[in-house]
Amino acid sequence: MSTEVAEAGRAEAVRQVGRPADRFDAPEKVTGRAKYAAEFPYPDLAYAALVHSTVARGRITALDAGAARAVRGVIEVLTHENAPKMRPLSRLNLGSFVKGTNVDYLGTDQVHWNGQPIAVVVAETPEAARHAASLVRVTYEELPAKLDFAAEEPHAVPQKGNAIMRSAADKGDAHAALAAAPVKVDLRFTTPPQNHNAIEPHATTAFWQGDRLTVHDTTQSIAFLRKHLAMRFGVPERNVRVLAPFVGGGFGGKGMVWAGTLLAVLAARATGRPVRLALTRESVYHTVGGRTPTVQRVALGADRDGRLTALIHTSVARSGGMPGQVTAASRHLYAAETVHLRQSLVDLDLLPPTAMRAPGEAIGTFALEAAVDELAWELGVDPIELRMRNEPERDPLTGRAFSHRMLREAYALGAERFGWRERDPRPGAMRDGRWLVGMGVATAYHPSLIMPAAATVRLGADGTVLVRCGLHEIGVGAATAQAQIAADALGVPLESVRVEVGDSDLPAGPMAGGSAQTASAAAGVLAACDKLKRQVLALAGPPLRGRKPEEVQARDGGLHVGGSGMTYAEILAGAGRDHVEAAVKAGWARFLARTARDGRRWVRAASGAQFCEVRVDADTGEVRVSRWLGVFDVGRVVNAKTAASQLRGGIVMGIGLALSEQTLVDPRTGRVVNPSLAEYHVPVHADIPRIDVHYLDDPDPTTPLGLLGVGEVGITGVAAAVANAVRHATGRRVLDLPITLDKLL
Amino acid sequence: MGVTQIRMKVNGVTESLDVEPWASLLDTLRERLGLTGTKKGCDQGACGACTVLADGVRINACLALAVQYDGSEITTVEGVDHPLQQAFVRHDGFQCGYCTPGQICSAIGMLAEHAAGMPSAVGASGLTEDEIRERMSGNLCRCGAYNGILDAIKEVL
Amino acid sequence: MRPFAYVRAADVDEAVRAVAGEPGAKFLGGGTNLVDLMREGIERPATVVDVTALPLAAVDDLPDGGLRIGALVRNSALAADPRVHARYPMVSQALLAGASPQLRNMATVGGNLLQRTRCPYFYDAAAACNKREPGAGCDALGGFTRGHAILGVSESCIAAHPSDLCVALAALDAVVEVRGVGGTRRIPMAEFHRLPGDTPHVETALAPDELVTAVELPAVPVAARSRYRKVRDRASYAFALVSVAAALEVRDGVVADVRLALGGVGAKPWRARAAEELLAGGPADEDAFARAAEAELEPATVRPGNAFKTRLARATIVATLRELSG
């Protein structure tokens, strides 16, 4: 991605980019025509269901599938005794990057967590499969297991860092500075395990024709899933087709390859039938990792003016899966004189955790931003003012430049819009009948990342444009955003752009993660549009012949120089072409080199200011969020409508994180006790007030089109803003999420 | 324990089906009739993604046995043609779209309930925002599109 | 779900006979609890007798000013009935605080009375549960108990009764009318649900063949001024941590009549008689409310996970009575 293209894209991005265009796929979604992974019909389709272990660690000594096999309609019961073997993971294969766990499902008699799939029933109907699965009888030799996070936490070991995710930092002697600080807070926070709970449970429909495999899957990483399946089933990558035109929410939970996908493919291979494995909600909890629990310490020392002299942030999380960046925000948010950051991990015999919306940052900002608020109480300083006093000019640890930093603007605008001045700073002073009213703020922060993405752009003789990129439509409006970008880059109306996504036969898109999909694809699409324009220009006759690309503008459905130009249709007709197509490839080597280079030059992130008002029932401690405002610096906004929805969605999930969400893992057995949407409380309509979202909408100068990513920054800071508002309403500082009413009684 | 023959009018079309008594209305719609617009989010009555209208009344099809609805008229999202659908598009009342058919059927049922005088726990007189939120609380949206859904419903009041 | 035979009963006697003749047969109302538990493999009836076609879906006036509610009246229909609204607001409010609108449209009064606990260990076939399997042990003891009861529990079982409606019915001295092969019986609400003792699998006074046909609400003038307050982990669509059904009449600063029952804290819908006795004839002030609440909660057996419920119940009782006395 050259900067010229970014500049050119920027100059032209005046018409579609930024508009609140309706989603392209909206009509399909409101009529029920949109088809998800479990909804593709196949003649002769068989249905699968999982049998889960009921011990945490052990060896299967006997497995009796007799009763299950006797159920009418059962085709096969696959166990470690009879299932075909999958190939092992290979460290050299990029597909291994998306392994959810290291367990060789049905290839071993070993049980590594309570709930691990140990058999698969395939039957003619979903009911028969599920009923038969409940009849499989298993005996185990149980082994000792480490199951209690709280008990193991003292034995944590340092987390390994890498170039993108760092896990430790020191600047000066923070411990000494803390000891010497005239004003300080030193707090211990805990956050519980959580589950994504996308409303669409994970599902796979798998179909083998000889050595060719077609898979409809609920995946956030089509290209990696294809590699992974090719590796595990020993077929060439080109033989595997992954289709995922619509995914019913992911939030990180569909980024890795989990048991359900592998076992559906295995069952299809073993039975020679197309197989659908739509996980029950319970099976999702037992087979798909969630957010790690953490214990965090944040200690802040300050002088009497509130200038930070020490910032210590340490975290303990669970190992396995994607290591989160719990202390990421603490690296970049405050100009502290000394800093000490450490992340460590504990090993447990539980299903490994995985990325869940802003892994690390969502919970790390809770601890950091609650501690900063507490320091403001100690100092008697307004919490916004305290943040402004410590707002750094350059990255505090490295001295590098911020590619973009608008927190001052975000807080100023937010304070005005939210009516921050009306806040009576005394705790419990704002009361409305039975409700104690409180207002809190916190900073949102999420590093921004751009991943490799391939794309092709094809211009038809009629002037229509087809963008092809293996993007994931998990609810972000991926196709719409890229169409807006391509429309501007080529100077065509939005209606004439079509975008194909969700298919591994398309050029490989980025995975939908790290808030990077739109920006990454934008880089690919812009580069392809640029290439396409050059190709078209080379075909053009007068008045364009001989013009340099830099002189030419794409607008009004064609290329123009000054007042004269030609439509694309004219150019293609003149050249006797029915289409022109340009492709860009995804280069991983280039990606790594660029990421490393950019990391040395800039610190780049999306950020924002979260404003929250809560009402706490004076008798019962029930907390209701009554108002919300977020002001975000996400660089340029591609689609004002869908971006707002994503930011709101992050805030809604953050409210759940703050107040009600918690996966209960029984420390005696390692079993999830509430694997149900009735007992795991995600926010309902009645929990969510109006959420005002404002963008600063100022393009980042260092990314294609100036995008910084909107998918995750919305959830960051939310739990802290709620906790801080609760502190204001009640005078109580809650350190342990979720802030349930018992903690306020 | 064989099959039972039932007749249902689904989206205006009379269907005669042999169903096993343990087949849910939801699985019958999705797997037998190919009406996959109605979604399965939990199969536990806890999310509302499976909401359909049975004789005009919103229910959760996952906890309904198909045999119990012999003789009923079922409306799924595929049979809905309502201004709400466009309002959902305009106000971005969804992201992934998986809860959307349930939200739409639920909202239609909710409007009818309100018109018929059904109270709610909020106890306001008109369909205030709080009333709509409470009355729509049987439909989870993990993407968090609640603001858009609220605005869409308000638009069609 | 285990395969089963399905019978749709056309009249009450047929329904009763169908269940009486089949060990392990179950009545099916709206299905919102039974179908869920069957799918989880917790309930495994060989025959299911659908009673929703029975002519028991009416709410009728009783001569004394009470109401007779057919067992098949849907929860939503009952909540909307203007007579219920006027005479027993706590019943309407309790219903509207329960489950979701869709579930209330399906759920029947009879099924609501017989819904089973939401104890998560009861729901997990891999856990030990005396209620599911007498003598197996109870994994809730020493486990997560946030949703569990503190009153009326035993060492065998600490499950809470989940119903909101039943709490209001308990406060109102409702009478449950049931029909079995042996004829019709009337069971006072206080005797309908059983405490776990060492037989937590026996949950009600019903014989297996007995069908709930109606619930009668006697005339309770004080109930016209009543309230159901439910406290839970989100604003809607969640079971109660604590709930309070209360009716209160204050004359000249003195409690003239009071009804009080609790949900979320009891092994069964909990009529707070000790509190009522303390309140009756006494002052209607904050102190009296608090003393009454404390007296009721005095015998509570708490565990680390649900110890907060005593404080929460006390606070909710006081707040609800305060609201009614104001």
Ligand SMILES: Cc1cc2nc3c(=O)[nH]c(=O)nc-3n(C[C@H](O)[C@H](O)[C@H](O)COP(=O)(O)OP(=O)(O)OC[C@H]3O[C@@H](n4cnc5c(N)ncnc54)[C@H](O)[C@@H]3O)c2cc1C
């Ligand atoms: C997600 C979810 C949330 C919920 N939240 C709440 C809540 O907040 N508050 C609350 O109170 N409830 C709640 N419920 C429970 C709901 O109220 C009950 O499931 C419902 O009332 C049961 O009624 P039903 O007619 O569907 O019973 P069914 O499921 O049909 O039957 C339940 C039981 O009653 C028996 N039965 C049914 N009818 C009769 C009869 N006439 N005579 C004898 N036995 C009979 C059945 O055999 C079965 O054992 C919730 C349920 C779900 C799924």
Ligand code: SF4
């Ligand atoms: S509390 Fe009761 S229902 Fe729950 S596990 Fe123990 S015995 Fe079973």
Ligand code: FES
């Ligand atoms: S699928 Fe029916 S309520 Fe969730």
Ligand code: FES
């Ligand atoms: S739109 Fe995704 S769950 Fe509602």
